[in-house]
Amino acid sequence: MGVCASSPTIKLKRNGGRSSSGLEGTRGDFIGRPKGVVVIHVDSDRVIRVQELKQPIQARRIISQHPDHVLCNSEAMSVGTCAPHVPGDEVLQPGQIYFLMPLQQAQNPLSLPELCDLAIKASSALGKR
Template identity: 50%
Template sequence: MGVCASYPGANEIKGGGEDHNGVRWPSTAKVIHMDGRVEELKAPIPARNIISQNPNHFLCSSEAMSMNNCMPQMPGEEELQLGQIYFLLPLSHAHKLLALKDMCSLAIKANSAFGN
């Protein structure tokens, strides 16, 4: 997962930092809960930190999702990366194939996370 290539407009996010070339990077990782709440993390943390606070849920990186495949669960030791979007999903969705309507619903939630 590349921070700069995580989504279009990554270098336009407000509140990020700048490298010596003036290139901006995102300042937070976003965890989108199914109730629409967005949790912003300012530093990489292991997935288990989020999962332990949300029993019966799992994290899935938006970049790892694809239609007609099961939503891959992030390993607990994997760190959430700045500039990435993650979904906190109920375990009941772990073996469900991701249909077009599900992708659309998640895309709307992700779009809302950026205030668009």
């Protein structure tokens, strides 16, 4: 007999014009996904800014401007693991949300509250743009 654990994935949903977030058991698409590439610049306690790019670009163009930070694809982040870094040669895809976070913050495994906090920050930041 084995133990099976799954990490919840956070989805952002749009309900009648109201944004809400909830935990889902499976990976899925964001409803109301932005058309461009979205990079959310965060530090340990707040969103600094939201950057929306109309065209796909290589990750190194963002990373090179922020040497003590890493870029993470929001869909690859999960509870109990460190935020996976997007390689510099990867092309950032339209409709995807990326977090640019301090390297030190990204080196620690994400807890459920931290992942939820990032989802709330993203939802709030995207609602304001």
